[in-house]
Amino acid sequence: MLQILNTLHSYNRWIMLALMITALIFAWRGRFSSNRDSQIKLQTKLNLFTLIFTDLQLTLGLLLYAFFSPVTAQGFSNMKMAMKDPVIRFYTVEHIFTGILVVVFVHLAKILFKKKSDTLKKFNSAAISLSIAFLFLLVTIPWPWRAAGRALFP
16 A cells, blocks of 8 residues: 555656646746736636645645655654654655645635636736745655655656
């Protein structure tokens, strides 16, 4: 089960990353466009699909974190030791915390885009919220060159 969840979590990362980059590009494009009204429907769909795959990523990650990961189990068994080990600290504390922040800002982007009546404010709020989410996403991915790194594809 651990291997299946890890594989799904890893591949979903790429889908989520591609959707977020696409949503970001269109949000910033809409922000600086003179014809925003024609782009609202597309941005709404991009926000929704980004949110769906981000929520799926969180669900897979929480299952790994709480029930299946030997790394987080080791971290929870001795939190003092976990804080000294960069790999265990990353997976026990940093990865989950920044992952939750990604989800919060993706949800915020969708909510603010839906609630704002002015189209400029819609795209501005989506562009800013998704940019923050994207930065947190880049920080939380265990890139191969990091101490806690994993392979790009399982």
